[in-house]
Amino acid sequence: MSEPVLLSIGVLLGDGIGPEVVPAAASVIDAAVAVHPEVAITWQRLPIGHEAIATYGEPIPPTTLAALDDLDAWILGPHDSASYPQPWRSQLTPGGTIRKRFDMFANIRPARALTGTTAVSPTMDLVVVRENTEGLYADRNMHVGSGEFMPTPDVAMAVGVVTRRACERIAHEAFRIARSRRRSVTIAHKANVLTMTTGLFRDVCLEVAEQYPEVSVDHQHIDALAAHLVRRGDSFDVIVAENMFGDLLSDLTGELAGSIGIAPSLNSSETRAMAQAAHGAAPDTAGLGIANPIATILSSMMLLRWLSIKHDRSVCAEIASTIEDAASPGKHRVTVNRTAS
Template sequence: MTHSYALGVLHGDGIGPEIVPAAVAAADAAARAAGLAPIEWRELPLGLAAIGTHGSAVPESTLDALETVDAWLLGPHDSAAYPEPHRSLLNPSGTIRKRFDLFANIRPAKSFEGGRAVVPGTDLVIVRENTQGFYADRSTYAGTGEFMPTPDTAIAMGIITRSAVERIARAAFELARTRGKRVTIVHKANVLKLTTGLFKSVCLEVAAAYPDVAVDDFHIDAMTVHLVRRAHEFDVIVTENMFGDILSDLAGELAGSLGIAPSINASDTKAMAQAAHGSAPDIAGRDVANPIAIMLSAAMLLRWLAAGHDDPRALDAGDRLEAGVEAAVRDGVATADMGGTASTSAFTAAVVAAVGRA
């Protein structure tokens, strides 16, 4: 028996209303090809449009609805363009991550045959702790970790706790067991000795329970150099919040384009698929945006559902969706950021067709 899934859809801002429907179409095609029961997509308001209709970028009704679905697909948001006071509030994705304690941000970087990888053969995953670290919007229960005691002094707190590191480290080592059985810990323990020092030491403690997984570690500055020179040699990288954000953008470009960089944000019970890139308002509405990142995020979401429900058809659907994207690129269909001329809609049609052939 296959499960029937209800998934939320939040288009977001900028290119979101173009690329999110593209991912839905590709996921539906993959579900049909895998024999998965039709997905029930529930569209929910979020972003600038929701401010106009609901008075909030993340309406309470949207958050309540997310409680009732199995997982959801989130488009990019452009919170910097929101009118005040919405611009100064926690942004939509941060609000959702906090509400559902989505502590693991899983960000793969994989090059494509026929793509334009800076480092061909890149196939790694960055496992980013998503709730603490040096990001002010995630470091406190209420308010933020930034404050100004005087107009000329600004202070930011970085929070690292043993419990948060333990659970993200376990997620990284469990993932590594399904891949190349290698984990790299990234930190800055030579300078941030107490905070990222704790991150490093707790990760190494967790590593003891995974003797089959090889472990090494690098300082964040050295790691940027290693990625540029030999990204293809890394498997799973685990790090704190800000370092993970920076490294995953770099890794996405090394693999071919930030437009192909997917991610999911997950807890033990909920998951949110979200492309690693932003809303690209300069190209919004022109049918030129690259939908690969959000498509691959949807594929990750299907695999997450498969693992949680022991559902081989959902796993098959996720694999088919990724294979369809790879086939389209291999066949020379690509958007402008990857050196091609295909529109968003043309690339989507190519993926849907490739999924059907598979």
């Protein structure tokens, strides 16, 4: 008999449609696991968002964060932080707090049309590999405080942070993924204007590329790349980008592939992973029974693939493939983080 695989996965429902789509994803995983008696999943429900505010007085209580330390991975539902009472509305979101605590530097966002959907780019099959800890986003780029400040009421400023270490590790992530796909990486930058920051990102990625001679590499300005994606999105394989550019490009490619509402996403560090769909909480449709859970289901499928690598358990990859085939039969596999150890 195969060696038992015991997994502890957190369930953080979140706000809006989160309590609908996250349990749906867990149910799909349970159904796929049922035919593998050697696999057992323990689900741990942890409060965040409005549920946590009502019970603990804050959207991401310390008990939730402490519990995540002992879990293999977790599924995070969307949060509606814009509706939180102050001071929480103006502070780091629950997802941002978790990403920062666990140094989840990689945000992997595949873009591929699903069977039965109408897509602008129906043959697109690419992955945006987004650096998740630096750049211009003020909630991620400072150890203490915010990267945004106002020296006067009429002047707002922002600090962008790009370090060699962050560029190197996200570049390795992108090239490893490309090595398992069509062996092509495009580096997104704006080095003609942001010469030092995105120039450093481009140059470090090109240096890392030398360690992957089997993977072809090119680099494009972010604005030109966006236009090329609209015109010929199916010609790209893996795109690596700093934080904000990666966010913009992955939203664009998700929409080109059908809808950002069905786009999966995985956040990961070297030792932890979190499934979190690309879409938001959609509070206007919550409770109506019309929320589509496919993005969370596919994000959870990516989580299982990541766990198969971390634990060296091929059965987790088999379960992931079962889920993916059911969601979109006949399509190529969605590639995930390959640096788990």
